[in-house]
Amino acid sequence: MKVAINLRVNGDACKVLVPPHRPLVDVLRDDVGLTGTKKGCGAGECGACTVLMDGKPVNSCLVLAVQADGKDIVTIEGLAQDDRLHPIQEAFVQHGAIQCGYCSPGMILIAKALLDENPRPTELEVKQAIAGNICRCTGYVKIVEAIQAASRLVANERRA
Amino acid sequence: MSVIGKPFPIRDAREKALGTAEYTTDLKMPGMLYGKVLRSPIHHGRVLSIDTSRAEALPGVRAVITGRDIKPIIYGFGWRHRKDKYALAIDKVRYKGDEIAAVAAVDEDTAEEALDLIKVELEELPAVFDADAALVPGAPLVHDDAPGNIVKAYDIHKGDVDRAFADAFKVYEHRFATQRVHQSYLEPYGCVVHWDPFGKVTAWIGSMNNSGIRLMLADALDLPVTKVRVIQPWVGGSFGSKVTLCNIYPIAAYLSKKAGSKPVRIIYTREEEFYASRPRVSCVIHVKTGVTRDGCLLARQVRLINDAGAYSEMAPAMLEVMCHRSDSVYRIPNVRIDAKLVYTNKSSIGAYRGYGNPQMTFAYESQFDVIADDLGIDPAEFRLKNATRPGDVTTHGWQITSCGLPDAIETVRDRSKWAEKRGKGRDVARGVGMACTIHEGDDRHYLGFTGSNASVEIHEDGRVVVISGEGEYGQGFQTIAAQIAAEVLGVPLESVDVTFPDTDRTPYALGPWGSRLTISGGNAVRMAAEDARKQLFEVAAEKLEARAEDLESSEGRIFVKGSIERSIAVAEAASAALYRWGGKLILGRGTEEPNTTCMDPDAQSNPCSAYSFAAQVAEVEVDRKTGQVKLLGLYTSNDGGNILNTTLAEGQVVGCALQGIGYACTENMMFIDGAQPNPSFLQSGVPNALDVPPIDVHFTDTDDPYGPFGAKGLSELGAPPVAAAVANAIYDAVGVRLTNLPLAPEKVVRVLRQKSTATKGDGQS
Ligand code: FES
Ligand code: FES
Numbered sequence: 001m002k003v004a005i006n007l008r009v010n011g012d013a014c015k016v017l018v019p020p021h022r023p024l025v026d027v028l029r030d031d032v033g034l035t036g037t038k039k040g041c042g043a044g045e046c047g048a049c050t051v052l053m054d055g056k057p058v059n060s061c062l063v064l065a066v067q068a069d070g071k072d073i074v075t076i077e078g079l080a081q082d083d084r085l086h087p088i089q090e091a092f093v094q095h096g097a098i099q100c101g102y103c104s105p106g107m108i109l110i111a112k113a114l115l116d117e118n119p120r121p122t123e124l125e126v127k128q129a130i131a132g133n134i135c136r137c138t139g140y141v142k143i144v145e146a147i148q149a150a151s152r153l154v155a156n157e158r159r160a
Numbered sequence: 161m162s163v164i165g166k167p168f169p170i171r172d173a174r175e176k177a178l179g180t181a182e183y184t185t186d187l188k189m190p191g192m193l194y195g196k197v198l199r200s201p202i203h204h205g206r207v208l209s210i211d212t213s214r215a216e217a218l219p220g221v222r223a224v225i226t227g228r229d230i231k232p233i234i235y236g237f238g239w240r241h242r243k244d245k246y247a248l249a250i251d252k253v254r255y256k257g258d259e260i261a262a263v264a265a266v267d268e269d270t271a272e273e274a275l276d277l278i279k280v281e282l283e284e285l286p287a288v289f290d291a292d293a294a295l296v297p298g299a300p301l302v303h304d305d306a307p308g309n310i311v312k313a314y315d316i317h318k319g320d321v322d323r324a325f326a327d328a329f330k331v332y333e334h335r336f337a338t339q340r341v342h343q344s345y346l347e348p349y350g351c352v353v354h355w356d357p358f359g360k361v362t363a364w365i366g367s368m369n370n371s372g373i374r375l376m377l378a379d380a381l382d383l384p385v386t387k388v389r390v391i392q393p394w395v396g397g398s399f400g401s402k403v404t405l406c407n408i409y410p411i412a413a414y415l416s417k418k419a420g421s422k423p424v425r426i427i428y429t430r431e432e433e434f435y436a437s438r439p440r441v442s443c444v445i446h447v448k449t450g451v452t453r454d455g456c457l458l459a460r461q462v463r464l465i466n467d468a469g470a471y472s473e474m475a476p477a478m479l480e481v482m483c484h485r486s487d488s489v490y491r492i493p494n495v496r497i498d499a500k501l502v503y504t505n506k507s508s509i510g511a512y513r514g515y516g517n518p519q520m521t522f523a524y525e526s527q528f529d530v531i532a533d534d535l536g537i538d539p540a541e542f543r544l545k546n547a548t549r550p551g552d553v554t555t556h557g558w559q560i561t562s563c564g565l566p567d568a569i570e571t572v573r574d575r576s577k578w579a580e581k582r583g584k585g586r587d588v589a590r591g592v593g594m595a596c597t598i599h600e601g602d603d604r605h606y607l608g609f610t611g612s613n614a615s616v617e618i619h620e621d622g623r624v625v626v627i628s629g630e631g632e633y634g635q636g637f638q639t640i641a642a643q644i645a646a647e648v649l650g651v652p653l654e655s656v657d658v659t660f661p662d663t664d665r666t667p668y669a670l671g672p673w674g675s676r677l678t679i680s681g682g683n684a685v686r687m688a689a690e691d692a693r694k695q696l697f698e699v700a701a702e703k704l705e706a707r708a709e710d711l712e713s714s715e716g717r718i719f720v721k722g723s724i725e726r727s728i729a730v731a732e733a734a735s736a737a738l739y740r741w742g743g744k745l746i747l748g749r750g751t752e753e754p755n756t757t758c759m760d761p762d763a764q765s766n767p768c769s770a771y772s773f774a775a776q777v778a779e780v781e782v783d784r785k786t787g788q789v790k791l792l793g794l795y796t797s798n799d800g801g802n803i804l805n806t807t808l809a810e811g812q813v814v815g816c817a818l819q820g821i822g823y824a825c826t827e828n829m830m831f832i833d834g835a836q837p838n839p840s841f842l843q844s845g846v847p848n849a850l851d852v853p854p855i856d857v858h859f860t861d862t863d864d865p866y867g868p869f870g871a872k873g874l875s876e877l878g879a880p881p882v883a884a885a886v887a888n889a890i891y892d893a894v895g896v897r898l899t900n901l902p903l904a905p906e907k908v909v910r911v912l913r914q915k916s917t918a919t920k921g922d923g924q925s
Pocket of ligand 2: 138
């Protein structure tokens, strides 16, 4: 039996038919076709599947698609505007925070959620915010630097 | 230098940040089916019968295969090593997770459901999970044709160890043990394989060893090699693991064929990763070392036992390196190694950053500190005194050209404020410890081609395309290749593209292992770019009415040396070359073949074109009550030759070091009677951002005579020294020696307790 749900993904309305047990990550990747969201474990342990649901970060492998009915979802594909990277994406690129890139979409979105709430986080606050997101390549150091650099960029942009 | 040595971001960082980089797990094709594998629920058994009829009848199922549907071909890793594996179990299952059957269906749920409908009858056999137990006469045999469960053994003797021990001032003996850990790359194993109606198999595989995978897959499927095409999409990490054939590749091929030539995608779940991939080998290492009174190493005798798991895969090749690599860190004239690789009923093992180096370094470098302590010599001095130096020919014949080891030792000693911190520990429970390592660059394991091929095209609009089959999984080779080509050709980095490996398009390549890509792949790209530049300058010379040898190029223009106004754009010269009468594309070729000898621990050989070195100091604080070890800092000094890209180099060292920290302190794939209680990222102890201490990264000022622009490999230097450095720091802090990894709190507490109840001597655990 399938259930019809309505999602708003990166501003676009989409209607999908899903089995009730299907996690949001699979619906986004397979049904909506947005494969920028990654799946590293399917068990809430790695954060690769992080998306923003009504502005809050969630592990989309732990959210059933039916629970997301009527919600506003932002995935990595929804961050850049036209050709311009979001400042967090830009900072990740410039600071060497990306190696294999498989954790990057989740990391960037968790960073966005953090900076939306706390525009000038301390180093410890950054580390705490991303502690549920695993990166096996970078050793996190450049990711933390990138998020702090992004916080300065975002603050400057707000001021401007 | 305008491009080399600069901190450029990894070249595909934008696609990755945008989420548009397509990994194997993201691929979808018209008509694509989803594959799932039925794995053995028991550790060891005979396959009596398999009934797939109910699974086949399930609507949505397009193919079900078992050992009956495959060609009975036994394959293995490369052509030099033991072959012991079928794509699907034919007679026996040998570990819990062994592949028995597979299904392709229209979606994952249906495939999953179909697996439940397959009825398998197995006759359970006694199993063995521990390498020591597997060696006991009468132990269950994992493979009938491997008596004593021995896969491979070495007995190597250089110099005269017995005599040296007799002459030694003192001889020390210890036993060390290391655990299995998983590479824990974020993207699991995966593939999409299409066996087309004309008999060609195209495989998109998240490996980074395309040519090798093609050979192994063709072998497993019994196809001519050109009937198999392997394409590499983006790869979400590997660290060595994905270099060999995974059974899902031939399985997906057979499913594809049986399902009427539909592409089939199989992706490992994270649990499958822990049950059925190729983690780091666990070892037991007995070390006996003799020294002179003033602290010179005289002799070392080692008994090494590696637990291969159920299939040999890469493990024999790894044993070969492990049994002699670390003898070249220091000058040590006499060595003897008895090394055995043993089958057990566990999953196979594979490469993981360091290729056996973290294990041996943990044992040797831990014992080093015991010796230094006993002799009353500062461990840093002890290391400097014995360190290998440039120009040395080591015990096994390794010819050391560039070597920054002494510099690295002094650097971490000074930057960590070693003298201030060392030996202060016992009351405040803080301490520092040091460890060093060597790593091979581009080791030769056979006499055939071990180099790299590349070509460089210059197109009419000035675009440069580097064509190399060397793979990339995020470590940065494509960026380094682009930098090398840009530097040689004098063009901006942005005008260089690097192709993804595709065996139908890119040249044969050995792939990223043995820290070989910068040095071997990089040299091939340098040579190809030089060849292209020569052709380009010939055309430019005609246009500029100058001699080719009087030309130089920078920022996309070619000049006559000394007269800047006589110049022509690279694009214009390339365009002229292509469109004129008898024109052709500028196409440079480079083939690098290192002048090395085949690795042979039994003889004297010089298998690498360069050797890299590193030293580290760890600073810890130990909580005596809880046994918690807090890493206050890790100081690293790395000899990777001349550094081509500082951002990437730092990223490689720090990322590798954190893997080393996980290995040292928290990570452990546990086995209890063969069962795995912690098959997940978190339970197995993979570090998160809060576990990262301050990491100081330093590069020695070394210029390698062979590497491109003086560079050597450095991606495997970060991990090997960590465990010993931490164990040595714990000893400095609280006076106990841990000899089993990981250095977990309960072990620290146990040895502290033993120490306080013991009448004398240091506790061990
Ligand atoms: S895939 Fe969702 S947390 Fe790992
Ligand atoms: S960049 Fe590879 S996992 Fe983070």
